[in-house]
Amino acid sequence: MKLEPMKSHKTVVKVMSPAAEEQSIAPLIREVLALLGEDPRREGLVRTPERMDKALKFLTSGYRMDVHQIVNGALYEVKYDEMVVVKDIEFFSLCEHHLLPFFGKMHVAYLPKAKVIGLSKIPRIVDMFARRLQIQERLTQEVARSIQEIIDPLGVGVICEARHFCMMMRGVEKQHSGAMTSAMLGAFRARKKTRDEFLALVNYRGNGF
Numbered sequence: 001m002k003l004e005p006m007k008s009h010k011t012v013v014k015v016m017s018p019a020a021e022e023q024s025i026a027p028l029i030r031e032v033l034a035l036l037g038e039d040p041r042r043e044g045l046v047r048t049p050e051r052m053d054k055a056l057k058f059l060t061s062g063y064r065m066d067v068h069q070i071v072n073g074a075l076y077e078v079k080y081d082e083m084v085v086v087k088d089i090e091f092f093s094l095c096e097h098h099l100l101p102f103f104g105k106m107h108v109a110y111l112p113k114a115k116v117i118g119l120s121k122i123p124r125i126v127d128m129f130a131r132r133l134q135i136q137e138r139l140t141q142e143v144a145r146s147i148q149e150i151i152d153p154l155g156v157g158v159i160c161e162a163r164h165f166c167m168m169m170r171g172v173e174k175q176h177s178g179a180m181t182s183a184m185l186g187a188f189r190a191r192k193k194t195r196d197e198f199l200a201l202v203n204y205r206g207n208g209f
């Protein structure tokens with residue numbers, strides 16, 4: 001099968017104000033440490049605010065990414081009308097209610113109409129939305145909608161399994177610390193057969209993986 005790159009889409013360049021990126025949150029973290037009763041000048045903590053500044057900027061770097069730059073023309077016209085499934089995509093995100101991590105796996109599928117996307121792009125799209133302050137439900141929806149918009153397939157299905165530190169560490173509702181969410185668009189919403197095929201493929205654990 002020969003894959004012809006599609007005529008490149010216009011790249012949407014988002015101009016972000018540099019101020020937000022350059023301004024360090026380290027001084028604020030120093031204040032937080034003091035308010036927690038710690039001594040921000042002690043050896044173990046003295047560089048913590050700078051480390052946290054870096055870490056938080058990385059964990060929220062999805063705000064400064066653009067989906068069209070990620071896809072970068074890796075869309076191909078094909079005559080392929082079977083389901084494409086990328087499963088077990090690991091992700092790490094921060095819950096917007098507590099700024100604590102939640103992490104897990106996402107399974108993404110779509111039913112092509114005329115185009116497919118480079119497979120490696122799908123985990124990068126997941127990362128783009130995961131590296132923001134999120135709730136699991138919205139993360140799942142955003143990944144699904146974004147793939148629907150880019151590929152314009154017959155349908156998209158996304159299943160997300162995650163564990164939430166805000167529940168696990170704070171000792172509340174431990175029984176709900178593992179949560180599942182899904183987003184089904186187009187054929188995945190309308191046709192039970194398509195949904196069932198997706199679920200069967202996600203649950204299938206082949207040897208050698």
Ligand SMILES: [Zn+2]
Nearest residue numbers: 095097098166
């Ligand atoms: Zn939370």
